[in-house]
Amino acid sequence: MKKTLLVIVLLLTLSLLLALPAEFTRAGNPELYKELSAKAKNNLKHLTLEQKQQYKDLLKQYPDILMNYLLAYESDSNLAEAKPEDVKSNYEMICALLNEKGLKYPVDFFLSYIAKQTVSDEPLTAYRKILLQDGLQNIINTTNTDLEMFRAVTLWCVSRIQFQQTSGRDQSPLDIVQKSLIGRCEEMQILLVSACRTIGLPARPAYTPWWAHTDNNHAWTEIYLDGEWHYTGDMDMAWFPDNAWFSGLVDKTVLILADGTLTTWKDEVLIKGKYDAVINSTANYTKDRSRKVKIKVVDSNNKPIPNANVIPMVFNWGSLRSLINLTTDKNGYLEFTTGRGAFYLSVYSKEGKALVLIPSTAEKTIEKKITVTNTDFAGGWATLEYPENSVESKTHPEEYVIVVNLEKQRWQEKQKTLENEALKTKTTDDSLAIKVALACRGNYSAFWEFYKRNPNPDSNFLQFLLEGDPKLLWQANAELLEALYNNWLKLYKPEMDEEKVMSLFSPVVYYENLPQVVNYKKGKAQLYPESFHYNYPHNRDGVIKVLSRLQQKYKINSKKALSGLPPLHILVQHKNLTAVQYKIMAVCFLRANGYPSEYSRIPNLIAVFIDGDWQYVNVVKCAWEDLSQDNKTNTFQLILQIKDDKGNPIEAKEEQLTLCRYAEGAFYPLNDNFAYLGSGKYNGVFPVSDVWLQFGYRVSEKQTRVFLQPLKPKVDDTLSLEIIAEDYPFEKKEEN
Known part of the structure; x- marks a missing residue:
């Protein structure tokens, strides 16, 4: 009772x-x-x-x-x-x-x-x-x-x-x-x-997808x-x-975004999705210095275009990067708040396209009528300005600084505890294995359990773990590490360089979470289901055959698919996938069959290392992008000479120069890179397609110079281009 x-x-x-x-x-x-x-x-x-x-x-x-x-x-x-x-x-x-x-x-x-x-x-x-x-x-x-x-x-x-x-x-x-x-x-x-x-x-959460004045983003x-x-x-x-630290930079921004769900009347909602709303929080930072941008999109007959894509863009890491994809209303109208930094507007619809520069001004309202056409927009130079805003310097109380330092000391103590526990529980004196265990931080027990099941694993595998994504070591359980190792034993070749190793053995493709091991063969954990493996010849035809089998098993059907980026063990349970999920699955299929592969942001394309080079393959068409019907490679050569306005050669940095494809209003940098030949000369061989050369540099924190040039190469073309960069900021070399 x-x-x-x-x-x-x-x-x-x-x-x-x-x-x-x-x-x-x-x-x-x-x-x-x-x-x-x-x-x-x-x-x-x-x-x-x-x-x-x-x-x-x-x-x-x-x-x-x-x-x-x-x-x-x-x-x-x-x-x-x-x-x-x-x-x-x-x-x-x-x-x-x-x-x-x-x-x-x-x-x-x-x-x-x-x-x-x-x-x-x-x-x-x-x-x-x-x-x-x-x-x-x-x-x-x-x-x-x-x-x-x-x-x-x-x-x-x-x-x-x-x-x-x-x-x-x-x-x-x-x-x-x-x-x-x-x-x-x-x-x-x-x-x-x-x-x-x-x-x-x-x-x-708040964030700027890309800074306008410097190469990075922040959250x-x-x-x-x-x-x-x-x-x-x-x-x-x-x-x-x-x-x-960025308080003095808010006027340089274009958009600062935040995420919500059930939004209130006070929020400027830019996109209302199934699970969240993207809120324009810019005015919370720029205050009365905000600008209202009002866009009217029309066709060549001045007829308003509803549901046109309007994409604010800034130059970041060598390319015009999309901040957000907005759409016009039924009257072809769109209005949103921005900071005072300059930016581009890319507009796209079935009626045509346009690329418009919105300069930095102190005007409160910017009104633009944008006409889309089927003609290519012109290239050339543009100067983008980014003003500064004054910030009141605030001094933190001395007692607060003391407490902050105490909290940082506690973090150091926690880290030291993790290191001591990893060493205390070690199961070997192998110095490389101990390095891996220490790199696992608080997840050291998962590694030691893997090591217990697989004594003295290949040192190349341990080196792969050390040189790869550190989050793998922080998050993976012993079963996943074992599955990765079994895959390694099956596919690893000593002649592989680091890039191909990472593109073959990484357990994730894009930003999805780590997969769980759900497949075992003879009691051994496997990363990929047996149904992913095929005995096709290891060549270009083999890649297409693997993708054809993928096409038989899975379909692109967003209405019946899970949202977002489910990890592999979830994806394999669902026949219907989104376009992004299908590309992730395509990379997994190819990696399972020994092909180093990478996800590409270009619609329908992934990159595969084959015949000594990275090539694009269309996973929807099951066809190589750079091959003609007679299996000849469709490429062109681009030669650049870059100088400043005084004739001095320029060795551009990686974040300054790219070749991009344009699709549905957005630019997608190609995986292929230029080779620097010295004296400001560059050479590259690229798949034939309509592309954009993009080159830009920061004259200062207040100014960026951007050069855009559309190219329409033909098979076996050799194109040459000279670029004269005004006010290029050479780094001063220290004198001995």
Whole structure:
């Protein structure tokens, strides 16, 4: 009887903890419930039957707005990869937060910026409970204002992550705090946004896809304080909101974007997608210096063009890079806010195309009528200006700086602990293996387990692990490492150089998460299913035959496919794929058969190393791009001479010169590179197609010079071009 009473008390206590405010119930908010319920059920339709049933059980167990939101606004590919119990755990922690702190914001705002589970493209994990136990609950208990919470949570992050540039695949918050302690800017963003949301502080990811004035991009966090969105850059300099290293650069930007879901009337929404909305946050930074750009797109008969692609572009890493793909309304009209930096607008529709330069001006409103035509747009030189904005210098309190240094010291201590544990648990004295274990950081146990199962593995394989993506070592389990090694034993050849090794043995193709091992042969873990392997001759015809088998097994059908970038073990369960997923699968098929292959951003194309060179193959047509019907290579030669305005030869940097294809309004740099011959001369052999030569350089932080030249080569052409670069900034050489 006493046990029964105890169970009842525990159940009642749990039900009270999970009780939601009336605004989250069907009765209290029927319209929002109806909307989210329909969206949640629809979001499960492409999952496997087992997954679908597990998530439906969650909806039955928790028939409220919160659970429906969590399943409606998490991508179906994330749900396919995640565990339903992880969603349940996060749900319970959000309920506990509401029970402890109450509802301070409108329901849609709370859902979008506190309840939302993932931040970017990281895997969905049950991170909230673990982060609360790791110190965040103490922040809830000891802070009284949102500003205090902001300062405390940024300090909490300082002792758990340090910046390091790595690959584009995102780590989860748990990967960061438990395994790597390292991340690039987007992962610092993921940890901070996740931590803020866990303690009830609204936060969202913000980013500039490409800087306009320099070659890079950046991501950071926006936090809602006192009724407005504020930002922070480096978490060890976050005593004052809106005080980051890039604060003085905001006028140079074109667009600063943020992500939301259930957006409010205050947001300038540029794109409303299935799972998120891209918000134009530029005005939060540029304030009254913002510009309103108003575009009218018409054809040659002055007829408005609805649904035309309008792509703001900036020069970055040798090419015009797309910031976002916008579309005109039914009247051919589009309006958006920008900063004061110069940029290009690329416009594309079935009626034609256009490329227009929007200069840097102090004007508040820029109105442009853009006429698209089927004629090629002219090339030539352009000067792009980027103004500066003044920033008030703020001095951090001395006691804050002391605390920051203490948190950095704690991070050092954690790192040292990981190193000591990796050495303490070693199973060999092999110095190379120990290096790999140390490179695994907090994931060292997975490597030692792999080593235990595969004693004295090939030293070339261990070197591959050291020289490849470090996140592989931070995230892979022992089974995946074993599958990679078995694939290595089957396909590795000593004459392979590093580039081909990485393009053959990498377990990921684009930015998808690491695959799980689901295939075994004679008890050995395999990276690829047996159905991927074929005994075709290893030549160009063999590549086409492999892709033909892919075509028999999978179809491009976005309406029936999962969204996003599911890892390989999820993709193989689904016959229908998006165009991007199909290209990822094509690369996997070819790698499984021994062909070094790489994903290409050019529509329908991937790059394959064959006959001593990288070549493009069209995975939809199952045909080589550079071969004619009689199997002759279709290429042309391009010779460049680059000089400054005084006749001095220029050796351009990698980020200054590219050859690009143009497709549907965007430019796609080719994998092929120029060879520098000395004295400002360059030579390259490229597949025949309509291409654009793009050359640019930073005269200063305030000015960039860009040269664009369309080329229409024919087979076996040799084209020569001289480029005169005015005001080219030669680096000063130090005198001995």
